[in-house]
Amino acid sequence: MGLFDFFKSENNKPSVDLMDFKFISDDHTRNENGRPTNANNKGALRGIRVKTSDNKFFYVTMYNMNENHPVWGDNIQMAEKRMKLVEDNNNKIILLGFGTDAMGSSFADYGLTLHKSNGTINKVTLHMHDRNVDIEYLKSEEKSLKQATSTNNSGIEEIQTFLNKFQTLPINIKGELAQKTDKLNNIGVDYYENNDIENAIIHYNKALEIYPINDDALKNLVICYRETNNFIKMIEAQSKLDYLKHLGI
Structure with missing residues (x-):
């Protein structure tokens, strides 16, 4: 045999x-x-x-x-x-x-x-x-895949809309937005380092509300969502990061 x-x-x-x-x-x-x-x-x-x-x-x-x-x-x-x-x-x-x-x-x-x-x-x-x-x-439940796809597409559209408006802003306004978003991101980092992921996520998202192309905040969200098993949100943040890399931002 x-x-x-x-x-x-x-x-x-x-x-x-x-x-x-x-x-x-x-x-x-x-x-x-x-x-x-x-x-x-x-x-x-x-x-x-x-x-x-x-x-x-x-x-x-x-x-x-x-x-x-x-x-x-x-x-x-x-x-x-x-x-x-x-x-x-x-x-x-x-x-x-x-x-x-x-x-x-x-x-x-x-x-x-x-x-x-x-x-x-x-x-x-x-x-x-x-x-x-x-x-x-x-x-996989079909609704999970549809939710992930829908969320990813809406995130890309959000970045596109922001960039169209951002290009028309004066340089000093652009600088102010960058400073505000960096400050909120850094507060989020402080919360994360103190094991308060919930408040860290809140501040990373606040940073992105005023500056959706903040790649540091997006990277931090990927980490937080992975650690909290919120994989749909993690995909959304990662997709935005990938899109920014594609644009060379």
Whole structure:
């Protein structure tokens, strides 16, 4: 019996199309040694992508949709793992890693289960067998993605409107706005350093109300929203930062 004899026939086609399968989650649970951790991951957008060209070898990649641009390809959290199909039934599809990467690390330490309900995938579990860790990703609610997209677009429009008005202002008025926004941002930093994140967020937002292109305040908001698990707001602040970088501001 060969090393990979337990794998299914290479001619078997999975019951769900995995040629380029994408699954987006906005909530996940980490289980270590069979026990769930207490972390609150609601709003943490993650993307799982499975690709194959022949239904023999499957390539699994994990993305962090909260970092940088929330689009495929710009935010890889887990590098691509090569896997094979080991089980496919009415309830789930199981993939198991095999072979090694360029550094010699074993793909067999990883696995993926696609949980099915009425023929559709409603949950995905990433297995890290060497650490006895399973991470269960629940399917993202459509309203969460719509809210994130809508918020990002409105934030960009806010910056565009401000810049159009800002260009027409006298130099002394521009300087006054810059001083006021920096002062509010620095007060926010003082609150943050004293472990008062709530008031820090309030002052960072006040700084942005009068000067939406204050990149320091936006960077600080990203940190605060990440620490308070407010991932939708974090995406908004990060998207504004990315837009400012695009403009060269």
